[in-house]
Amino acid sequence: MYVYDDFDEKFVRERAAQFRDQVERRLSGQLSEAHFRPLRLMNGVYLQLHAYMLRVAVPYGTLSSKQMRQLAMIATKYDKGYGHFTTRQNIQFNWPKLKDLPDILDDLADVGMHAIQTSGNCIRNVTSDQWAGVAADEVTDPRPYAELMRQWSSLHPEFSYLPRKFKIAITGASSDRAAIAFHDIGIQVLKNDNGEIGFAVYVGGGLGRTPMVGKKIRDFISLEDLLPYLVAILRAYNLEGRRDNKYKARIKILVHETGIDEFKAKVEKIFDGLEKEKLRAPAGEIERIQGFFALPDYASAEANPESLSKARSENPAFDAWVNRNVAEHKQAGYAIANISLKPIAGIPGDATSEQMNLVADLAETYSFSEIRVSHEQNLVLAHVKETDLFELWQALVPAGLATANIGAITDMITCPGLDYCALATARSIPVAQKISEKFADQKRQEEIGDLKVKISGCINACGHHHAGHIGILGLNKKGEEYYQITLGGSGDQAAAVGEILGPGFSGDDVAGAIDTLVNRYVELRNETSETFLEVVKRVGLEPFKEALYADH
Amino acid sequence: MAKKLKGDQVLTGQLLREGDVVFYAEDGSWSSDLQKAKVATTPEQIDELDLFIAKAEEVNLVIDIYPIVVEKDEAGQLVPSLIREKMRTTGPSIVYADF
Amino acid sequence: MPIIKDGAIIEDSWTVLDEESDAPSSADIIIPLNIMLEKADRLSNHSGRIGLLIPNDVAVEDHADLIAKADLVVLELPAFTDGRAYSQARALREDLGFEKELRVKGDVLVDQAAYLLRCGFDSFDFEGEFDAVSWEKSTNIMTTGYQRTYRDKLSYRD
Numbered sequence: 001m002y003v004y005d006d007f008d009e010k011f012v013r014e015r016a017a018q019f020r021d022q023v024e025r026r027l028s029g030q031l032s033e034a035h036f037r038p039l040r041l042m043n044g045v046y047l048q049l050h051a052y053m054l055r056v057a058v059p060y061g062t063l064s065s066k067q068m069r070q071l072a073m074i075a076t077k078y079d080k081g082y083g084h085f086t087t088r089q090n091i092q093f094n095w096p097k098l099k100d101l102p103d104i105l106d107d108l109a110d111v112g113m114h115a116i117q118t119s120g121n122c123i124r125n126v127t128s129d130q131w132a133g134v135a136a137d138e139v140t141d142p143r144p145y146a147e148l149m150r151q152w153s154s155l156h157p158e159f160s161y162l163p164r165k166f167k168i169a170i171t172g173a174s175s176d177r178a179a180i181a182f183h184d185i186g187i188q189v190l191k192n193d194n195g196e197i198g199f200a201v202y203v204g205g206g207l208g209r210t211p212m213v214g215k216k217i218r219d220f221i222s223l224e225d226l227l228p229y230l231v232a233i234l235r236a237y238n239l240e241g242r243r244d245n246k247y248k249a250r251i252k253i254l255v256h257e258t259g260i261d262e263f264k265a266k267v268e269k270i271f272d273g274l275e276k277e278k279l280r281a282p283a284g285e286i287e288r289i290q291g292f293f294a295l296p297d298y299a300s301a302e303a304n305p306e307s308l309s310k311a312r313s314e315n316p317a318f319d320a321w322v323n324r325n326v327a328e329h330k331q332a333g334y335a336i337a338n339i340s341l342k343p344i345a346g347i348p349g350d351a352t353s354e355q356m357n358l359v360a361d362l363a364e365t366y367s368f369s370e371i372r373v374s375h376e377q378n379l380v381l382a383h384v385k386e387t388d389l390f391e392l393w394q395a396l397v398p399a400g401l402a403t404a405n406i407g408a409i410t411d412m413i414t415c416p417g418l419d420y421c422a423l424a425t426a427r428s429i430p431v432a433q434k435i436s437e438k439f440a441d442q443k444r445q446e447e448i449g450d451l452k453v454k455i456s457g458c459i460n461a462c463g464h465h466h467a468g469h470i471g472i473l474g475l476n477k478k479g480e481e482y483y484q485i486t487l488g489g490s491g492d493q494a495a496a497v498g499e500i501l502g503p504g505f506s507g508d509d510v511a512g513a514i515d516t517l518v519n520r521y522v523e524l525r526n527e528t529s530e531t532f533l534e535v536v537k538r539v540g541l542e543p544f545k546e547a548l549y550a551d552h
Numbered sequence: 553m554a555k556k557l558k559g560d561q562v563l564t565g566q567l568l569r570e571g572d573v574v575f576y577a578e579d580g581s582w583s584s585d586l587q588k589a590k591v592a593t594t595p596e597q598i599d600e601l602d603l604f605i606a607k608a609e610e611v612n613l614v615i616d617i618y619p620i621v622v623e624k625d626e627a628g629q630l631v632p633s634l635i636r637e638k639m640r641t642t643g644p645s646i647v648y649a650d651f
Numbered sequence: 652m653p654i655i656k657d658g659a660i661i662e663d664s665w666t667v668l669d670e671e672s673d674a675p676s677s678a679d680i681i682i683p684l685n686i687m688l689e690k691a692d693r694l695s696n697h698s699g700r701i702g703l704l705i706p707n708d709v710a711v712e713d714h715a716d717l718i719a720k721a722d723l724v725v726l727e728l729p730a731f732t733d734g735r736a737y738s739q740a741r742a743l744r745e746d747l748g749f750e751k752e753l754r755v756k757g758d759v760l761v762d763q764a765a766y767l768l769r770c771g772f773d774s775f776d777f778e779g780e781f782d783a784v785s786w787e788k789s790t791n792i793m794t795t796g797y798q799r800t801y802r803d804k805l806s807y808r809d
Contacts, residue, residue, distance in 0.1 A: 007808045011795040018792045022762065025785075027569060029612040031762075038732065039762055047616060049640050052571035082648060097570045121732070151797040157769035158741050158800075161734025238738045239710070273712060273746050278799050282808060347648060418636060419644040427639075429646050479635060 001062050001370055002147050002292045004112040012109045015116060015155070019043045020102035027099070042122055042160065044115030045101055049422045054093045054101060055118040056108060060128035060146040060170075061089030061373040065360040068371055070111040072356035078104055083356070085341060085349045087413055087464060088167070089127050089373040090118055094420055116154055121162045123153035123234070127169045129177045130374035131336055133293060134382045136328045140197060142172035142189045144290045145226065148281055152227050159234050163241035164249035166234070167206075170199075174493065179375060181205045181214045181495030182467060184251045185233060190220060197223045203233060203263070204255030207461035211497040212252045215260040217267065223286065228279040232271035236263070296368040301333025301385045311390040318393050320442055321404040326389065335386050337367070339379040339396065340403040340411060344440045345433045348414040349377035358399050366392050376413055378406065409451045409518065410436045413464050417457025417474060418481075424457035426474025426481035427507065431455055434511040439518075448518055451532050452491070467491035469532045470514060471498040483510045487517070487544060488536045496533075499541060502549055513548055520547040557621050559633060561598050562589035563605065564640070565617035573640055574614060576604070582614050586630050586641050591622065654754075655775040658786055665702055665723065675699070681725055684709060687717060704756075707735045711742050718749055725776070728757035737770045744771030744801040761789045771801040 180186030205214025417428030454468030489498030
């Protein structure tokens with residue numbers, strides 16, 4: 001993985017010093033709250049419902065064991081002993097104090113981390129496929145280009161006061177695990193017929209109150225022109241994006257109102273006029289970054305070892321975990337081990353300091369000291385020998401980290417909701433907990449198969465409800481929380497926005513409603529392999545509406 | 553001009569240095585205990601509280617100050633009317649950091 | 652409102668021409684783009700320097716000829732959160748090759764000065780008071796950057 005050189009280190013240290021000065025000026029009253037607010041946001045500091053919140057960047061979801069231990073230390077020393085992994089592969093601390101934040105940023109800088117641009121109307125943390133570099137269906141590892149964009153976007157002098165936030169995601173695989181269609185810019189790494197790396201570029205995707213699937217703006221932009229092309233898109237947006245209405249300020253609205261063809265023409269015109277040479281990555285820089293992402297030194301390892309099949313047949317729980325949580329790896333004899341942060345009736349995405357430390361240790365022992373965070377709020381050990389899987393699982397079990405539910409109904413994306421968030425209209429976590437309890441039975445989860453449930457506590461859609469096979473949106477009607485259900489959304493390469501089924505449900509009734517929908521799906525499917533989305537596509541929403549509302 | 557709230561009101565905000573939720577108390581201090589809050593019941597008192605916000609923010613001790621509507625429960629305890637403010641007063645409704 | 656250049660308050664010779672009045676022909680005048688476009692003939696006998704005030708919603712490349720003749724361009728920051736002038740400035744400096752004085756006018760915060768300098772602004776028409784100490788600090792605290800920009804004094808990796 002990428003390791004800071006002296007230059008990167010100096011940069012984050014200077015940035016931390018700058019924030020320390022700004023906090024001092026704020027505390028002394030020299031800087032007003034109105035002027036401080038965008039400065040703190042661009043350093044990841046929010047004022048939430050009960051306290052400040054710090055969002056630390058985990059660039060494209062890759063962490064070292066050392067970095068994870070530092071996050072655990074921060075959670076223990078400055079917070080309440082836990083953190084929350086987010087849908088943008090970052091981690092949030094819910095209880096830091098403003099007076100401590102400069103020290104926290106210094107502690108992060110000690111391990112090559114920062115909180116730069118995890119909030120604010122600027123380019124946010126670049127996200128990617130949590131299986132980057134090891135997925136069997138990958139053209140190439142997208143992370144060198146993600147790192148290039150991380151550097152390019154950091155403290156960008158031109159793009160730090162955009163009309164609204166700006167999110168970029170990149171994938172190098174044919175299966176989209178990074179939800180690129182729902183980003184302001186989505187990038188797919190390609191190889192042309194000459195074997196040269198380039199990128200298909202999508203623009204104007206997003207969730208929130210106006211969900212939209214991104215539209216293709218370029219079939220293939222060359223590697224050397226990637227940054228100049230991003231400048232052209234961002235400049236068009238910075239100049240023409242709406243600033244009169246916060247809810248219409250994202251690039252998706254500009255693209256929608258302008259039309260993709262006209263928007264593309266504007267971007268291409270700016271692109272043609274750019275002095276590109278200066279905007280490209282410096283010579284040798286891409287090769288330098290790529291060097292950090294060379295595959296680790298895999299040992300020759302036995303594929304499908306006898307010991308693994310034996311352990312699986314003797315331990316049904318381990319077998320279930322392998323079935324659900326272990327994915328195919330590029331390298332024979334190795335596997336991708338996904339660690340679920342969705343224990344039954346737990347808080348989706350939360351991890352305690354102890355759990356973080358354990359995962360750091362396990363990564364060191366079994367996975368080249370590297371950890372990934374997925375946008376579905378789980379962790380990944382990306383390079384585990386098949387012969388080590390059983391030992392790894394045994395170490396995860398006592399820590400509550402061995403839930404066998406990756407991709408299953410209890411593996412829900414859930415935003416913090418009204419338990420933490422100042423913008424929320426309803427709680428999300430208790431709803432997720434009730435659904436999780438309802439479907440706790442492993443056998444039943446397996447019968448249902450893959451099913452993505454996503455829950456947001458307000459229309460801003462941080463819980464990606466629009467992209468859920470089943471989406472749940474928490475609202476507030478006459479002082480009471482109620483929940484609207486959508487069906488048919490998808491966040492992958494077949495991206496789609498879910499449709500609202502009908503009247504909403506109270507917090508107590510949501511889990512029952514989901515149960516009804518799932519039962520209906522199981523009845524309707526022709527064979528167990530027919531997925532939820534396939535059934536919705538085939539039969540439409542009617543049978544589900546009937547099941548839900550027949551008695552009403 | 554913000555929409556006028558209906559009902560008895562107290563002022564709430566968050567401590568600048570720490571971020572903790574506080575309420576403007578009878579004795580002129582800021583307290584984490586809602587029960588100590590100064591309650592405005594007449595239109596004049598409510599206007600007075602509203603006018604106090606800008607002055608209180610100048611002190612640079614408490615930020616994001618705004619009025620909330622409160623009621624008294626059966627035991628005579630002050631309770632915010634809105635669910636958001638209830639959550640803000642009591643803290644997360646879930647058991648956290650306990651696995 | 653003070654004009655800041657190179658981190659200090661300077662005497663300013665420029666006056667803004669409004670719709671009605673004419674400035675003395677030898678004065679240094681700043682002319683809003685719309686007046687320039689409508690009444691360029693009024694300036695045929697003008698011997699002083701001419702500056703151009705370009706609003707926020709104008710694509711600078713559409714007025715490359717006027718800009719090339721200007722001795723000063725003024726861009727606006729109506730609110731510190733409105734970042735359009737940053738893009739206009741870079742387009743002026745890096746794509747149109749404008750080399751004369753580039754001024755920003757409006758809601759400039761000291762914490763934004765470094766970004767403004769990097770985008771090519773070299774003078775600042777400030778609302779509010781100027782504090783030379785915090786200006787000095789804020790424009791020098793970052794010495795490194797990942798983006799090469801116009802006359803940038805930061806250090807880069809290469």
